[in-house]
Amino acid sequence: MKSWFRNAVFVVTLLLVLGGVAGRFVRRERFVAPEPVRDPGHAETSVRASASRVDAAFAAEWTRARVSPVPLASDLTWARRLSLALTGTVPSVEEIRAFEQVSPAQRTEWWVSHLLQDRRFSDYFAERLARIAVGVEGGPFIVYRRHRLVTWLGEQIHRNRPYDALVRELLTAEGLWTSRPQANFVTVTVDQNNEAEGPDEQKLAARVSRAFLGLRIDCVQCHDDMFGGPWKQRDFHQLAAFFACAEMSLTGVRDNAEKAYEYRYLKQKEKEVVTPRVPFNAGLLPAEGPLRQRLATWVTHRDNRAFARTLVNRTWALLFNRPLHKPIDEIPLDGPFHPAMEVLVDDVVANGFDLQRLIRVIATTEVFRRDSRNADPGHPVTPEQELQFAAFPLTRLRPDQVAGAILQSANLRTIDADSPVFVRVLRYLQQNDFVKRFGDIGEDEFDGFSGTIPQRLVMMNGELVRERTKEDLLMNASTRIGAVAPDDDVAVETAYLAVLTRRPTPAEKAHFVDRLRDNSGEDGKRSHRMGDLFWTLMNSTEFSWNH
Amino acid sequence: MEPLNHLPGGDGACRSFGHVSRRTLLRWGASAGLAWLTPVARLLAREAEAAPRGKPARSVIVLWMAGGPSQLESFDPHPGSAIAHGAKAIGTSLRGVRIGEALPQVADLLSDMTLIRSVVSKEADHERAVYNMKTGYRPSPTVVHPSVGAVVCHEGEDPGMDIPRHISILPDQWPARGGYFGAEYDAFQVQDPQGPIQDVSTEVPEARRQQRISDLTVVEDAFGRGRMPDLDRKATLHQLTMQRALKLMGSEQLAAFDVKQAPASQRAAYGDTPFGRGCLAALRLVEKGVRCVEVTLDGWDTHVNNHELQRKKLAVLDPAFAALIRDLKDRGLFESTIVLCGGEFGRTPKLNPFEGRDHWPYGFTVAMAGGGIRRGYVHGATDPEGENREPKDAVRVQDLHATLLQGMGINPEKEIRTPVGRPLALSDGVVIDRLLRG
Numbered sequence: 001m002k003s004w005f006r007n008a009v010f011v012v013t014l015l016l017v018l019g020g021v022a023g024r025f026v027r028r029e030r031f032v033a034p035e036p037v038r039d040p041g042h043a044e045t046s047v048r049a050s051a052s053r054v055d056a057a058f059a060a061e062w063t064r065a066r067v068s069p070v071p072l073a074s075d076l077t078w079a080r081r082l083s084l085a086l087t088g089t090v091p092s093v094e095e096i097r098a099f100e101q102v103s104p105a106q107r108t109e110w111w112v113s114h115l116l117q118d119r120r121f122s123d124y125f126a127e128r129l130a131r132i133a134v135g136v137e138g139g140p141f142i143v144y145r146r147h148r149l150v151t152w153l154g155e156q157i158h159r160n161r162p163y164d165a166l167v168r169e170l171l172t173a174e175g176l177w178t179s180r181p182q183a184n185f186v187t188v189t190v191d192q193n194n195e196a197e198g199p200d201e202q203k204l205a206a207r208v209s210r211a212f213l214g215l216r217i218d219c220v221q222c223h224d225d226m227f228g229g230p231w232k233q234r235d236f237h238q239l240a241a242f243f244a245c246a247e248m249s250l251t252g253v254r255d256n257a258e259k260a261y262e263y264r265y266l267k268q269k270e271k272e273v274v275t276p277r278v279p280f281n282a283g284l285l286p287a288e289g290p291l292r293q294r295l296a297t298w299v300t301h302r303d304n305r306a307f308a309r310t311l312v313n314r315t316w317a318l319l320f321n322r323p324l325h326k327p328i329d330e331i332p333l334d335g336p337f338h339p340a341m342e343v344l345v346d347d348v349v350a351n352g353f354d355l356q357r358l359i360r361v362i363a364t365t366e367v368f369r370r371d372s373r374n375a376d377p378g379h380p381v382t383p384e385q386e387l388q389f390a391a392f393p394l395t396r397l398r399p400d401q402v403a404g405a406i407l408q409s410a411n412l413r414t415i416d417a418d419s420p421v422f423v424r425v426l427r428y429l430q431q432n433d434f435v436k437r438f439g440d441i442g443e444d445e446f447d448g449f450s451g452t453i454p455q456r457l458v459m460m461n462g463e464l465v466r467e468r469t470k471e472d473l474l475m476n477a478s479t480r481i482g483a484v485a486p487d488d489d490v491a492v493e494t495a496y497l498a499v500l501t502r503r504p505t506p507a508e509k510a511h512f513v514d515r516l517r518d519n520s521g522e523d524g525k526r527s528h529r530m531g532d533l534f535w536t537l538m539n540s541t542e543f544s545w546n547h
Numbered sequence: 548m549e550p551l552n553h554l555p556g557g558d559g560a561c562r563s564f565g566h567v568s569r570r571t572l573l574r575w576g577a578s579a580g581l582a583w584l585t586p587v588a589r590l591l592a593r594e595a596e597a598a599p600r601g602k603p604a605r606s607v608i609v610l611w612m613a614g615g616p617s618q619l620e621s622f623d624p625h626p627g628s629a630i631a632h633g634a635k636a637i638g639t640s641l642r643g644v645r646i647g648e649a650l651p652q653v654a655d656l657l658s659d660m661t662l663i664r665s666v667v668s669k670e671a672d673h674e675r676a677v678y679n680m681k682t683g684y685r686p687s688p689t690v691v692h693p694s695v696g697a698v699v700c701h702e703g704e705d706p707g708m709d710i711p712r713h714i715s716i717l718p719d720q721w722p723a724r725g726g727y728f729g730a731e732y733d734a735f736q737v738q739d740p741q742g743p744i745q746d747v748s749t750e751v752p753e754a755r756r757q758q759r760i761s762d763l764t765v766v767e768d769a770f771g772r773g774r775m776p777d778l779d780r781k782a783t784l785h786q787l788t789m790q791r792a793l794k795l796m797g798s799e800q801l802a803a804f805d806v807k808q809a810p811a812s813q814r815a816a817y818g819d820t821p822f823g824r825g826c827l828a829a830l831r832l833v834e835k836g837v838r839c840v841e842v843t844l845d846g847w848d849t850h851v852n853n854h855e856l857q858r859k860k861l862a863v864l865d866p867a868f869a870a871l872i873r874d875l876k877d878r879g880l881f882e883s884t885i886v887l888c889g890g891e892f893g894r895t896p897k898l899n900p901f902e903g904r905d906h907w908p909y910g911f912t913v914a915m916a917g918g919g920i921r922r923g924y925v926h927g928a929t930d931p932e933g934e935n936r937e938p939k940d941a942v943r944v945q946d947l948h949a950t951l952l953q954g955m956g957i958n959p960e961k962e963i964r965t966p967v968g969r970p971l972a973l974s975d976g977v978v979i980d981r982l983l984r985g
Contacts, residue, residue: 137674138720191672219689373773380775394774394782437746439730451784452730453711456792457746466750504769511765515758532755536762541778541785542770 044109047357050347051364057340058367062390069390070381073371075104077547079111080501082363084397084546085319087120089404092414093477093498112363116356119158119417126154127400128318132211133170136440139188143248145177146188152181163311163353164300167212171296176252183253186246198247201261205240212299214310214331217279223266230333231279237263238277242295255290280306280333302349306333312344312358319362321395321546340367368392372547395546396451402544403434403464409499409538410468412477434464451544459539469534471527482530488513491530499537603956604885604918606833607699609841610826610868612860612890613719614673614848615911617904619896620647620857621864622912623664623929630896630933634854641923649861652869653914658923659872659881660916661982665927665938666947668892668908673848676891676908677721683948683974690965693726694734695951696839698973701728702957705836709798711735712838716825723841727965734841739821740806740828747796760793803831813874818866826867830874833884847890850903864888872916881917885954889913896933910938913947919954919983926982945976953978 062069079099083091091099095114102110115121130150139146156166173182185207189200206218217239220231244261246253264271278285278298285298300307309331317323324338325331348358362368372392374381385391397405407427408415415427437458459465473479477498485491492512496504504512516529537543619625624636624647636645639657646654646662670676675686682692693701696713705712715722715734725732737744749756767786771778779786795801802808806827817823825842832840844864849856868888875881893911894904910929916922927940949959952974959974 140672216689371773375773377773380773382775396783437736439733451788452733453788453792453795454733454735454746456789457795460789460792461746461749461796508765508769511762515762528751528755532751532759532762536759536766539759539789540763540766540770541783542766544785545783547770 043357047360047364050343050361051366053343053347054340054361055366057338057343058365058389061339062388065384065388067382067385067388067390070371070374070385072366072369073392074502075099075107076501077371078369079107081368081392081546082111082115082319083501084401084405085321086115086124086359087118087404088124088398088401089120089408089415090499090501092408093412093494094414096497096501108364112360116359119154122154122158125157125318126150129153129157132314133185133207134188137188139184140190143177143187143190144184145181146184148178148181149184157355160354160356163355164302164307165353167300167307168293168296171208171299172290172292174252174254180252186243186253187248190248199243199253201240201243201246202236204243204246205236208295208299209236209239210329212310213306214313214325214329215279215306215333216330233265234274235279237261237265237274239279241274241276242291244274244276245291255292257290300353305345305349306331308345308349308353309337309341311353311355312341312348315355315358316344316362319359319368320389320393321398322393392547397544397546399435399438399440400431401546402438402459403431405543406434406464406468406538407431409534410475410477412480412498430464430467434458434462437462456539459544465535465538469531469538471525471531476531478530478534479527482516482526488516491516492533495530495533495537499534500540500542602883604883604954605703606837606880606884607695607839607918607951607955608826608829608833608871608884608886609696609723609839610864610871610886610888611841611843612847612864612888613677613843613845615676615890615892615894615906616847616860617849617853617857617894618664618907618910618912618929619894619904620854621650621861622646622662622914623893625929625931625933628931628933630931632854632898641925644925647861649858650865652865656869656872656916659876660914661921661924661926662912662914663926663942663947663982664910664912664929665941666889666893666911666913666944667938667941668944671892671906671908673891673906674721676906679944680889680891681721681723682726683945683976690969690971691724691726692971693728693732694723694841695948696723696734696841697725697728697732698952698957699955700732700838702955702961702973703838705838708800708836709794710800710803710832710835710837711795712836714829714832714837714839715841715843716740716828717821717843717845718841719843719845722843723839727963727971734839737804737828740804740824741821744801744804747801749796800835803835803837804828806831813870816866816870816873818863818870820863820867822863823867823870826871830871830878830880833875833880834878849894850899850905851901853894853898853902853904868914875917883918885918885920885951886916887913887951888915896930909936910941915951915982921982921984924982926979942979942982943976945974946979947976949974949976949978950982954983 076096079096080090083089083095099107099111127150130146130153134146134149153166169182170185173180173185175183177184177187186199186204189203191197191200202218202221206221209215209217217231217236219225219229220233220236222233224233225231240263241261244259245255245257247256247259260273261276262271263274276291276295278295281298281301281304284301284304286294288294289297298304302308309325310329313323313325313328313331317328324341331337344358344361347361348354351357367389370390370392372381372394374391381391386393407430411423413419415423419427438455439452468476469478470476471479473483478495481491481494481498485494489509492509493503495512496502496508512533515533516526518529519526619631620634624634624645625631626634626636626645635648637648637651637654639646639654641657644657644662646657668676668679670679670685678684678686678692681694683695684692700712713723713732713734715736717738718734718736722736723734751759775781806814806824809827809831814824814827817827822842822844829840829842844860846856846860871886872881875884875886889912892906892908895907897904899905910927927938927942929935929938952959957973959976959978960972962970962972965971
C-alpha cells in the first residue's frame with residue numbers, strides 16, 4: 001500500500017473516532033418520547049381484530065387437544081421477544097425506560113411501531129430473507145453480490161413493499177448483479193467453471209419451491225417420490241424449465257426465449273426438451289408472456305395459497321423461533337394445517353401481502369404473549385403445551401441474536417442507525433467475529449440445533465464478553481452503572497434490565513447487592529464486581545434462550 | 548438403524564440388491580441360522596476372511612491443502628511432457644515411481660504410502676468442491692452432510708476424553724462440520740498452536756472465576772421456576788455443556804496442543820511454520836486419543852504464477868508431512884492412524900496465459916498412509932498429454948470416503964436417519980479393496 005494512502009486512512013479513522021467520542025459526551029441523553037395519545041385508528045383496530053381471530057383459532061385448538069394455556073407473560077418479556085425477533089438484539093435500557101413510560105394499554109402498538117420503523121428491523125429482516133432466497137454461500141465470485149441483494153431487500157422492507165411484488169422482482173429481474181441487485185437471485189446459481197451454461201435451472205427451481213411455495217419438489221430431481229408423496233420427477237423439471245430462458249450476457253441476466261431446457265429422465269435413453277409446466281393450480285398460470293414472468297405471476301398469485309402459507313409460516317418462525325408448520329419448507333398443499341394458518345393466510349392475502357402488517361398481527365396475538373413458564377411452580381409447563389403454543393416455546397437464540405444481545409447489553413443506549421460511526425463499525429466487526437467463533441447455523445435457522453462446548457467457552461472466556469464486561473467507563477454499561485447508580489439496589493436492577501430485560505427477584509437482588517457491598521480482597525473493586533455480575537448474567541441459560 | 552431393516556424389498560428407497568453389503572448379507576445369513584450351510588454363505592464367509600486383518604484405525608489426520616494443489620508439481624508429475632511445463636521430478640523409495648522435486652522427504656517415505664492419482668469429482672467451484680471432498684457427498688439443499696471426522700466421532704465412543712475429539716487446526720472459511728449430526732460434531736477450531744489456544748483460559752483471578760460460576764446458581768434457580776423440573780437435562784443442556792466446558796478448561800489433556808513442550812529437534816523436523824506446528828500438534832493430539840484432526844495449509848489456488856507458488860507451499864508440506872509419518876511410526880501409532888493429504892481438486896494440465904493452472908476435478912491426487920491403507924502403492928494414472936478427462940482406474944470422491952471409513956472399521960453403508968426423516972448411508976461410494984491391505 002502507498003504510504004500516503006495509509007496515512008490518509010489513519011487520519012480519517014482518527015477523526016471519525018475522535019468525533020464519535022466527542023459525540024458521546026456532547027450529546028444530551030436522548031429521550032424517546034412516546035407518541036401522543038390518540039384514538040386507535042382503523043389500521044390498528046383491524047390488526048387487533050385479526051389477532052383476535054388467530055387467538056380464537058388457537059383457543060379452539062387447545063380445547064380440542066385438551067391443553068390449557070399458561071398465563072400471559074410480563075410486558076418486558078414480550079418486549080424482549082419482539083426485539084430479538086425483529087432486530088436480533090435485546091432492548092436497551094434506554095428503550096426499556098421509554099417503553100415503561102407508555103401507558104400499558106398502548107405499549108403493544110407503540111413497541112411494535114417503534115421496532116418496525118427502526119432501520120435495525122429492515123436490515124435484520126433483509127438478512128433473514130436473503131438466507132431464504134439465496135442461502136449463505138459465497139456464490140460465484142464475479143457475478144454474485146450478496147451484499148447488494150441484502151441492501152436492496154432492506155430497502156424494500158423498510159418501505160414496506162408488498163411481499164408478492166418483491167418476490168416477482170427476484171424471479172424476473174434482468175440486468176447486472178451490481179446495478180440490479182434483484183438479479184443476484186438468479187446469478188447465485190451460475191456455475192463459474194461452466195460459464196456457457198449460465199444460471200442453473202435446477203437450483204432455481206429448488207429455491208422457488210422451498211423458499212416461496214413451502215414445498216420440497218426438488219426431492220424428486222432424480223426420481224419420482226418414493227415416500228408416498230405426490231411429486232413426479234417431471235414436476236420438478238417442468239418447473240425448472242421456466243428458467244431456461246435466463247442467460248448471462250454482457251448486460252447481465254437477460255431472457256432469451258429461444259433457449260430450451262433439456263433433461264434426460266430416469267430410465268430414458270435420450271435427453272428431451274422439457275415443456276414448462278407448473279406442478280399444481282395450472283389455471284392460475286398466465287397463458288402468454290415471457291416464461292419467468294408467467295412463473296412469477298403464478299407463484300405470487302393471491303389464489304396460490306401455498307405462497308401465502310409459506311410467507312405466514314416463515315414470518316411466524318422468525319417471531320417465535322419455531323414455525324407454525326414443521327418442517328418449515330414442507331407444507332402439504334391440501335393440509336392439514338393449523339386453523340390459525342388459514343386465518344393468517346386470509347388476512348395476508350386480503351391485505352395485499354403487507355409484511356409489516358402480518359408481523360403486527362402476530363405480535364399482537366395473545367399467543368405471542370403467553371409466558372414460557374407456568375405461574376404455579378407446582379404445574380410446570382409441559383412439552384405438549386409448548387408444541388401447541390399454549391406456552392411460549394423455549395428456543396435457543398441464534399448466534400447472531402446472542403452476539404446482538406451481548407453488544408446491546410453492554411451499552412445503555414440503543415445501538416442503532418443514530419449511534420456514532422465507530423460504535424456501529426465496532427458492533428459490525430465484533431458481531432461477525434463472534435458469530436464466526438460461535439458457529440453460524442446457515443440457512444436452517446429453526447432446526448432445533450444443539451448448544452456446543454465451544455459456544456460455552458466463547459461465552460465464558462471469549463474476547464467479546466471479556467471486552468464488554470471489563471472495566472471501561474466509556475464503553476461498558478457494567479462500569480457505568482456501577483459508577484453512576486445511586487445505590488446498590490439500583491445498580492443490580494439496572495444490570496438485570498440491561499442483560500436479561502427484567503428486574504431481579506428479591507432473592508437475586510439480595511444476593512447480588514451483598515456481592516457488590518463486599519469490597520474485600522485484592523479484587524474488591526466495584527467495577528470488577530459489576531463486571532462479574534454482567535458475566536454471570538450473560539452466561540445464564542436465560543440469556544441464551546428465547547423465552 | 549440396524550441393517551436388518553434394510554433388506555431388499557424394504558421401504559423401497561432407491562436401493563437395489565447390489566446395494567446390500569457383504570456384511571449385511573452375513574448378518575442376514577446369521578439370523579437365518581441354517582443358511583450357513585449353503586454354498587453361498589460359505590463363499591461369503593471366505594470373502595469376509597479376506598477382509599483387512601488387525602484392528603481398524605481409530606484416528607484420522609487430514610492434511611487439508613486448501614485451494615486445490617497441483618498434482619503435476621506434487622504427486623503426479625509427468626516430467627518431460629508438455630504439460631509439465633518444465634516441472635521436474637525425483638525418484639522415491641518406491642521403485643519406478645517419481646514425484647515432484649519439491650518433496651524430497653516425502654519421496655523417501657513413499658513406500659509407506661498409497662498414492663491415488665485418479666481421483667475425480669464433479670465439483671470445480673471451491674465451496675462446493677470442499678464440501679464434496681470433506682463429506683463425500685455433493686452439496687444438497689435438503690441436508691447438510693457430516694465431514695469424515697464427524698462420522699468417525701459419531702461412530703466411536705471415548706468416555707475418557709475431556710478435550711474435543713474432532714479438531715481443525717488453522718481452519719479456513721470452511722472447516723469440517725458436524726452436518727446432520729449437529730453442531731456438537733463440528734470440528735473444534737484452533738489457530739497456530741505456538742500460542743495458547745483460544746477461549747480456554749479466563750483472565751480473571753481464580754477466586755473471581757469461582758465466584759462468578761457459583762453466582763450462576765442464583766440466576767438459574769430464578770429461571771427454572773414454573774418450568775420442567777429437569778429442564779437442563781431434557782431441554783437446554785446449558786449447564787451440562789458448561790460443566791463439560793469447565794472440565795475441558797481444567798484438563799491436563801490440553802497440553803497436547805502446546806507444541807512448545809516438544810523437544811526443539813522434533814519441532815525443527817516439522818519446519819518452523821504454522822502448518823508444521825499444526826502437524827506436530829496433530830500427532831500429540833492423536834496420541835492423547837483424539838479421533839480426527841484436520842490441519843489446513845492454505846494458498847494452493849495458483850491461477851497465476853503456478854510453479855513458483857506451488858513450490859513455496861510444497862516446501863512447507865514436505866518436512867511436516869514426512870516428520871508426521873516418521874513420528875507416527877516411531878510411536879507405534881501408524882497402525883491406528885490414517886493420514887490423508889489432499890485438496891478439493893487438482894489443477895489444469897495446461898498453463899493459462901498468466902502461467903497459472905486453473906481448477907481441474909478430472910484426475911488429481913490424494914495421498915494416504917497408515918492404518919489399513921496399503922503400503923507402497925500407486926493407484927490410477929492420468930493422461931501424460933493432459934487431454935483425457937477420464938484417468939485410468941478412476942476413484943470417485945465418494946469411493947475414497949467409503950474406503951477410508953472401511954479402513955476405520957466403520958461400515959460405509961450404515962444408514963442414519965437424518966433430521967429431514969430420510970435415511971442416508973454414511974457414504975454412497977464403493978470400497979476400493981485395492982487401496983486397503985490384503
